Amino acid sequence: MARYNYDRLSAQDNSFLLFETPNLPMHVSSTMVFDAGPLRTPEGGIDSDAIRRATQAVLHRIPRYRQKLHWIPLDRHAVWVDDPRFKLDFHLRHTALPKPGSEEQLKRLAARIMAQPLDRARPLWETWIIEGLDGGERFALVTKIHHCMIDGSSGVDLAHILLSPSAEAPEPASVPEFIPRPAPSRGQLWRDENARRIALPSQLIRQAREFAQQVPDLREELRVRGRALLNLIGTGTKADETPMNGKIGPHRQFDWIDVPLDGLKAVRRALGCTINDIVLTAVTGAVREYLLYRGVHPERIEFRASAPVSVRSDKEKGRLGNRVSSWIVPLPIREAEPRRQLEEILRQTQALKETRQALGVEMMMQVAEWTPSILLSLGARAMSGPVNTIVTNVPGPQFPLYLQGARLRAIYPQAPLLDGMGLAIGLISYDGRVHWGIVSDPDLVPDADVFVDLLQASLRRVAELAGLAVEPGETGRETPVPSVH
Structure with a gap:
């Protein structure tokens, strides 16, 4: 029998699952606005197939996007396992704004997408392709990724995987076959968790020794940490x-x-x-x-x-x-x-x-x-x-990024x-x-x-x-400021 594989969530990652309720979905989202550029079709739409191929080509570099949650028995702690039923079409959605395709319409749609919780039975992410912005001159991607997977800092790093600093659309690449690794049974998860808890005291002692060896002034470091916790x-x-x-x-x-x-x-x-x-x-x-x-x-x-x-x-x-x-x-x-x-x-x-x-x-x-x-x-x-x-x-990143040659203009x-x-x-x-x-x-x-x-x-x-002016750019609002006095 093949060895099973899984990754246990950290306590911080798991806390976002425990904190979540139907009215408090714990995913982070962003709305990315692009020039349609080479992705615009003759009919005025967006070549969503090209975006799908680009997404498919990088999934092997972000394995978590093809993993789902399993729960440790008798515990409210989750692990990541490969999803043998993963289907990209469930996660990559496609829709269009009604005419005229204004930014206000995009904001309302992005808000509705954000309000809906992710399906915990599947990998915890979605990306929506939204065409029709400014009559088809621009389009948007609205992303949803559960907070237990990703924080804002690592999310920016992943943008480098999905996007490119080159304005040239990359050549099609071969996509490795996805072979899901076996997931553990409930009994295996339970045994592993018991073994982990039994090992905790010795692990704590080892970490304390390593900490003491790494800190030049242990007493001062403990004093600082104690003050930080009290604060x-x-x-x-x-x-x-x-x-x-x-x-x-x-x-x-x-x-x-x-x-x-x-x-x-x-x-x-x-x-x-x-x-x-x-x-x-x-x-x-x-x-x-x-x-x-x-x-x-x-x-x-x-x-x-x-x-x-x-x-x-x-x-x-x-x-x-x-x-x-x-x-x-x-x-x-x-x-x-x-x-x-x-x-x-x-x-x-x-x-x-x-x-x-x-x-x-x-x-x-x-x-x-x-x-x-x-x-x-x-x-x-x-x-x-x-x-x-x-x-x-x-x-x-402080340089332009492109999706299949379409320039990214803004990330909200x-x-x-x-x-x-x-x-x-x-x-x-x-x-x-x-x-x-x-x-x-x-x-x-x-x-x-x-x-x-x-x-x-x-x-x-x-x-x-400072005697300076900071004004909104071309995508900024132009609504007059209301008086409150």
């Missing part, structure tokens, strides 16, 4: 309630803006801060003005943002799976002036660096590897309580909403621009367009601190 625990109180926070429903809204990366870099140099500081300050101003717009006084609210931080090493780049920690940043929405907001953001982020709060989150996930899944599930749900929103920023990320969190903001830099994707629950943020306009106005105010 994280100190943020564990429930976040203040706002109109943007509450029970999450089944629907989603999606909007986007984009700004030139060089403009943000110029502001960064002039103000002596980081681009992340600029982003958090802009979000602070937008949240403050939006709460005023909704009739809420921000002076009475402590508003916290989760800012994921990649801890993926260079050796781990391109691997599927999550290597993410996070900061919990109080946004100074009580401050009315952008300069005071920026100063407070700088103070907060410096304090987080000194206390190494992100290390505390990573330590909790390392501890989770030794924790029963039921406790991990409760812990994962509790971690969403201390924050009001998420702001994630992923650096992408769609971060998942967490329990009680009606707004999530994702950013990715690509080819000289920073693309912002804003996801919201329409029941909690019914006027998301107002928030997006206020976000643009807040960005302009931060840039004005």
Whole structure:
């Protein structure tokens, strides 16, 4: 009998499965906008067969895309096994926008696609080919990948596999035959899990010895790690309630803006801060003005943002799976002036660096590897309580990418909403621009367009601190900013 094969999910990857509910699908999405270029057919459509062949040709380089979940008996922990019934047509979908094919129509369709959970009986990904944008001049790919498979940082690496820096369509390549490896039986999984747990104490001792050998000053390192964990625990109180926070429903809204990366870099140099500081300050101003717009006084609210931080090493780049920690940043929405907001953001982020709060989150996930899944599930749900929103920023490639010769113009990320969190903001830099994707629950943020306009106005105010201007590009919004005073 052939030896069975599987990969056990890490505690962090598994936590996204435990956290998921029908109204809280835990997949990450993106909307990629392309020029139709050589993929446009004489009838005005898109050559979806060419995209299908290109996808088929790279699947062997990302094996997780042909694997599905099996569950360890009597445990809420999953493993990856090859799917012997894998069919690409189930995962690669094709549809079209109705005329006129506007960006607003694309945003609504992308939001509906994102709102639907992935089928756990199959590999946890989908890609939608959407033609008809701008009357066929452009098309989009909307991707959905479960968070247990991939984080934002490794996702950017995978874009290099699916896309090419060359404008020339690659020559057709031979595709290796997919031969699924045998999956373990429930009994085999149960025996392996028992053996793993029996070995945990000796493994822990070995890891502790290796850690002690690698750290020059063990006492100081333990002191720093203890302080990081205490700092994280100190943020564990429930976040203040706002109109943007509450029970999450089944629907989603999606909007986007984009700004030139060089403009943000110029502001960064002039103000002596980081681009992340600029982003958090802009979000602070937008949240403050939006709460005023909704009739809420921000002076009475402590508003916290989760800012994921990649801890993926260079050796781990391109691997599927999550290597993410996070900061919990109080946004100074009580401050009315952008300069005071920026100063407070700088103070907060410096304090987080000194206390190494992100290390505390990573330590909790390392501890989770030794924790029963039921406790991990409760812990994962509790971690969403201390924050009001998420702001994630992923650096992408700064050169053009192509899909079978069609140029990629923009990538708009769609971060998942967490329990009680009606707004999530994702950013990715690509080819000289920073693309912002804003996801919201329409029941909690019914006027998301107002928030997006206020976000643009807040960005302009931060840039004005440096005597500069940051304006949306050709795909940006042109809606006038509403007055809230």
